[in-house]
Amino acid sequence: MYVTGTSSSSHETPTNPPIKIPRGGLTVHSLSTKLIIAFLLVALIPLGLLAFLNDRTTRAALKDNANRALLLAAQQTATGIDTFIETTVNTVETEAKLPIFNNYLRLPAEQRPESTLEEGALAVLQELSNKDPIFITSYALLDEQGVVVLDTNPDNIGLNQTGFDYFTEPFETGQPFVSGVHVVEPVNNAGLYFSSPVHDAAGNVSGILTVRYRADILQALIIKNNDLFGQESFAVLLDEHHIRLAHGVQPDLIFKSVVPLEPDLVAELQAEGRLSSGSATDLATNLTGFENGLNRSAVQPYFTAELTTMSDRLNSVAVTRLKRLPWSVVFAQPQEIFLSPIWAQTRTTLVLAFMMAAIVIVAAFAMGQLMAGPIVRLKAVAAKVSDGDLTVQAEVESEDEIGALAKTFNSMTAQLHKLVTNLEQQVQERTGKLTKANEQLLREIVEHERTEEALQRQRAFLHQVINSISHHVYMTEFTADGEQIHRYLSPNIETLTGHPVEMFTADWRFWQSLIHPDDCDVVTARAAHFTQGENSEVEYRLIQANGNIIWVRDSGRVEVDPDQQNYTVYGVVSNITERKEAEDALASAHEQALQASQLKSQLLANVSHDLRTPLNAVLGYAEMLQEGVYDPLTTQQRDITKKIIASAANLTDLVNELLDQAQLEAGTLKLVSTTFAPADLIDHVRTTMGVLAENKGLQLTSQIDSKLPGTICGDYNRLQQILLNLVGNAIKFTDQGQVHLGIYLPDPNHWEVRVTDTGPGISTEAEDYIFDAFRQVDATETRTHGGAGLGLSIVKQLVTLMGGRVSLESEIAQGSTFIVNLPLSLIPETA
Amino acid sequence: MKRDFSLIIEDDQDLATIFSEALQAAEYETEIIQDGRLALERLADTQPAVVVLDLHLPQISGKKVLDQIRSAKHLAATRVILATADPFMAESLREIADLVLIKPISFGQLRDLAARLRPPDVVGQ
Numbered sequence: 013m014y015v016t017g018t019s020s021s022s023h024e025t026p027t028n029p030p031i032k033i034p035r036g037g038l039t040v041h042s043l044s045t046k047l048i049i050a051f052l053l054v055a056l057i058p059l060g061l062l063a064f065l066n067d068r069t070t071r072a073a074l075k076d077n078a079n080r081a082l083l084l085a086a087q088q089t090a091t092g093i094d095t096f097i098e099t100t101v102n103t104v105e106t107e108a109k110l111p112i113f114n115n116y117l118r119l120p121a122e123q124r125p126e127s128t129l130e131e132g133a134l135a136v137l138q139e140l141s142n143k144d145p146i147f148i149t150s151y152a153l154l155d156e157q158g159v160v161v162l163d164t165n166p167d168n169i170g171l172n173q174t175g176f177d178y179f180t181e182p183f184e185t186g187q188p189f190v191s192g193v194h195v196v197e198p199v200n201n202a203g204l205y206f207s208s209p210v211h212d213a214a215g216n217v218s219g220i221l222t223v224r225y226r227a228d229i230l231q232a233l234i235i236k237n238n239d240l241f242g243q244e245s246f247a248v249l250l251d252e253h254h255i256r257l258a259h260g261v262q263p264d265l266i267f268k269s270v271v272p273l274e275p276d277l278v279a280e281l282q283a284e285g286r287l288s289s290g291s292a293t294d295l296a297t298n299l300t301g302f303e304n305g306l307n308r309s310a311v312q313p314y315f316t317a318e319l320t321t322m323s324d325r326l327n328s329v330a331v332t333r334l335k336r337l338p339w340s341v342v343f344a345q346p347q348e349i350f351l352s353p354i355w356a357q358t359r360t361t362l363v364l365a366f367m368m369a370a371i372v373i374v375a376a377f378a379m380g381q382l383m384a385g386p387i388v389r390l391k392a393v394a395a396k397v398s399d400g401d402l403t404v405q406a407e408v409e410s411e412d413e414i415g416a417l418a419k420t421f422n423s424m425t426a427q428l429h430k431l432v433t434n435l436e437q438q439v440q441e442r443t444g445k446l447t448k449a450n451e452q453l454l455r456e457i458v459e460h461e462r463t464e465e466a467l468q469r470q471r472a473f474l475h476q477v478i479n480s481i482s483h484h485v486y487m488t489e490f491t492a493d494g495e496q497i498h499r500y501l502s503p504n505i506e507t508l509t510g511h512p513v514e515m516f517t518a519d520w521r522f523w524q525s526l527i528h529p530d531d532c533d534v535v536t537a538r539a540a541h542f543t544q545g546e547n548s549e550v551e552y553r554l555i556q557a558n559g560n561i562i563w564v565r566d567s568g569r570v571e572v573d574p575d576q577q578n579y580t581v582y583g584v585v586s587n588i589t590e591r592k593e594a595e596d597a598l599a600s601a602h603e604q605a606l607q608a609s610q611l612k613s614q615l616l617a618n619v620s621h622d623l624r625t626p627l628n629a630v631l632g633y634a635e636m637l638q639e640g641v642y643d644p645l646t647t648q649q650r651d652i653t654k655k656i657i658a659s660a661a662n663l664t665d666l667v668n669e670l671l672d673q674a675q676l677e678a679g680t681l682k683l684v685s686t687t688f689a690p691a692d693l694i695d696h697v698r699t700t701m702g703v704l705a706e707n708k709g710l711q712l713t714s715q716i717d718s719k720l721p722g723t724i725c726g727d728y729n730r731l732q733q734i735l736l737n738l739v740g741n742a743i744k745f746t747d748q749g750q751v752h753l754g755i756y757l758p759d760p761n762h763w764e765v766r767v768t769d770t771g772p773g774i775s776t777e778a779e780d781y782i783f784d785a786f787r788q789v790d791a792t793e794t795r796t797h798g799g800a801g802l803g804l805s806i807v808k809q810l811v812t813l814m815g816g817r818v819s820l821e822s823e824i825a826q827g828s829t830f831i832v833n834l835p836l837s838l839i840p841e842t843a
Numbered sequence: 844m845k846r847d848f849s850l851i852i853e854d855d856q857d858l859a860t861i862f863s864e865a866l867q868a869a870e871y872e873t874e875i876i877q878d879g880r881l882a883l884e885r886l887a888d889t890q891p892a893v894v895v896l897d898l899h900l901p902q903i904s905g906k907k908v909l910d911q912i913r914s915a916k917h918l919a920a921t922r923v924i925l926a927t928a929d930p931f932m933a934e935s936l937r938e939i940a941d942l943v944l945i946k947p948i949s950f951g952q953l954r955d956l957a958a959r960l961r962p963p964d965v966v967g968q
Contacts (some may be wrong), residue, residue, distance in 0.1 A: 617931070624928035625855050628947035632861030634949035641864055664947050671930060684934075 044380030079314040081331035086343035105188040108221040117219040178205035202227035234258035245345035252338040264696035272296040402429035510557030528553035563592040616674035631660040669802040710748035742769035783808040846872040869958040879903025927965035
């Protein structure tokens with residue numbers, strides 16, 4: 013039910029999360045490992061650098077040495093081949109000078125067959141060829157036309173050799189000649205021609221002596237030099253097109269160019285018999301490194317390249333040229349052979365490095381253990397501390413930094429122990445407080461729920477009330493810029509206006525549009541009240557949806573926002589059309605009543621006026637009779653005359669009372685204030701009423717309060733009328749005893765007239781209506797005492813008009829006191 | 844002894860008679876006029892000591908007659924007793940008239956009051 017937000021965290025000690033410390037072993041973070049890595053770096057980096065520098069120097073020296081040796085080997089191999097060629101050329105030149113050959117060739121062609129010269133020449137040729145029976149395949153004589161006329165290989169006799177260089181060159185130059193390698197299928201029949209012209213006595217060329225060597229002679233010369241420089245060193249012989257003529261280790265590459273040649277060149281060489289048939293690709297390898305090295309050999313006789321297709325081993329290569337032929341001799345050795353001392357050196361270095369590493373590791377590990385031992389033990393203690401045992405103490409093993417650390421650690425643990433103990437106490441206290449707070453919170457929540465339920469019931473009740481009453485209830489916010497926002501509109505607005513409530517919520521001006529044009533000013537004016545924080549209640553007309561006009565009363569209570577910008581009005585709008593109509597009817601009725609009342613007053617005034625004249629005649633004549641203006645009266649006549657006069661006097665009082673009553677009712681009676689002496693007032697009353705009291709055998713007494721001013725202000729005639737009425741009444745209703753008239757000053761602001769009699773008294777019930785018009789205590793008394801019953805009513809109305817009060821103190825059979833209390837005025841009031 | 848002259852201006856015959864008798868009882872010589880116009884004509888050539896004046900008169904109202912008396916120099920000594928049945932009118936003329944009596948007027952009262960209004964020189968004679 014209630015939320016324990018932060019309470020759980022308060023049970024934990026406010027320490028950092030425990031640090032996991034590895035317990036022994038060789039991890040990256042251990043001290044031993046770090047020491048080992050540091051030692052290794054220190055030991056091995058110089059060693060590595062040294063090895064690297066040494067390797068580079070040695071490698072350069074070895075390479076330089078190898079290049080020079082390879083060049084020497086190449087030159088030695090080239091010299092061997094040059095020697096063979098020069099020797100053979102010289103030999104052929106010498107042999108061509110043998111006379112037999114010229115003699116033979118001088119014979120006419122038809123005499124040559126089976127001549128002795130022919131036999132002799134052939135024998136010489138045979139003998140010459142025998143000097144190298146392995147590689148010499150033919151010794152031949154060609155005549156001036158290039159036709160083979162004598163040959164140790166009889167198959168060739170008769171063949172025309174004019175298309176070959178070994179004929180044309182010596183024939184035209186007269187010099188001995190050595191040809192390139194001529195390829196005859198199959199390849200192993202390739203041959204090398206040496207030729208020299210045969211001169212006659214005149215020095216003219218009579219024919220050509222040719223010797224054909226198998227091309228294998230070149231391969232033999234090359235292979236002979238294998239391993240000349242060292243293990244796996246070998247030579248390669250190439251012609252001017254870089255077609256291999258001999259190869260020390262891969263003979264199958266013979267007659268293949270290093271890189272593919274141009275197809276035109278291939279075709280030309282094939283036509284010259286210097287290449288076997290086949291495409292340029294078939295007749296070539298694709299060793300571009302080798303080709304590039306060859307191309308630059310005139311400038312740089314050394315290079316490094318792959319030389320065979322058997323392996324991709326790199327060879328150091330030296331190149332040299334032959335003297336007579338445009339051929340090159342290449343001498344090579346795989347680098348790994350002559351660099352092998354480096355590998356040996358590297359192995360030594362590595363062994364050394366491993367040995368050093370082993371020593372370093374052992375030393376570092378030992379040192380790490382030596383240094384880390386106390387720390388590891390301290391760590392174990394720390395682990396216990398981190399597991400919650402704050403009483404454990406670390407052993408101080410030395411006075412060095414680790415010892416200081418252990419001391420500091422012990423001090424820290426002790427401090428921590430104190431803190432944790434303190435903290436636990438605080439946590440307990442806080443937990444207790446929190447528990448109490450939670451309980452309090454729970455109670456408040458329960459209370460809050462009850463309040464909420466009550467609020468819900470009130471809300472529902474309010475909703476019911478709003479829905480059940482016939483009034484429209486609203487809440488409207490007036491903004492500073494004149495906008496109005498309907499925050500709440502009760503459903504009754506539909507009943508009131510006939511328009512759906514949505515019309516009003518959509519546009520606040522819609523309500524204003526329903527207000528009767530004549531009443532718009534009234535509604536607009538109330539905004540001024542609202543802005544002053546004053547509540548406002550206005551009545552105005554609304555035009556309903558059906559066109560009917562109704563009256564409403566709009567009571568608004570305003571609440572101004574603290575920023576004084578906006579204010580909210582809570583209001584009730586009631587349909588007061590019926591009330592308005594009733595009011596109108598009432599006003600109309602009142603007007604009519606007023607008119608009727610004025611008519612009545614006028615009528616009474618007229619009646620009194622019209623009564624007075626005949627009444628005056630009755631009274632006048634009767635008095636004249638009484639006064640003896642005519643003849644003296646008899647006693648009986650005198651009595652009757654007296655009665656006539658009394659009746660006329662009564663009638664006069666009646667008329668006066670009626671007139672006063674009419675004036676009072678019509679509100680037309682005006683008081684005339686003058687200054688007078690209270691003593692005069694008493695005198696006048698006593699003078700007027702004295703005879704009347706005397707006639708009834710009553711005593712009329714009077715008294716004036718000495719504190720009363722000599723003169724006061726008031727309507728003297730009306731005061732006379734009041735006093736005469738009260739005293740007259742007192743005399744009228746009192747049969748014996750006295751009537752007392754007193755004027756007093758009960759307080760500085762009022763004066764008071766008291767008329768006291770010793771009459772029958774007035775009942776408590778009668779006190780309630782004795783001052784009502786046309787009422788007397790007992791209806792029968794009207795007949796006894798006469799009068800219309802207006803006297804006391806007129807007294808009360810006159811006293812009220814003067815701003816005073818009239819009251820009565822009476823007891824049955826004890827008499828009555830009428831008290832007139834009036835405000836004291838010393839200055840005449842101007843009407 | 845020469846009687847002072849008084850004029851009774853009252854249209855009601857009975858009242859005129861009663862008022863006349865009352866003033867005669869107060870030793871006045873009396874003359875009765877029952878019309879406002881006639882009253883003004885009569886007042887032009889007489890100097891009554893006392894005029895008993897009714898307010899409701901034919902032809903010319905008693906109020907006008909009173910105004911005429913108050914504006915005529917030869918009537919400066921004339922005392923006017925207003926005798927009216929209209930208490931409201933009486934109230935408004937209380938300052939102009941010498942006495943205002945509201946009907947019904949007592950015979951004896953009028954006699955006594957009229958006697959008090961007699962001019963002093965006349966009283967002395």
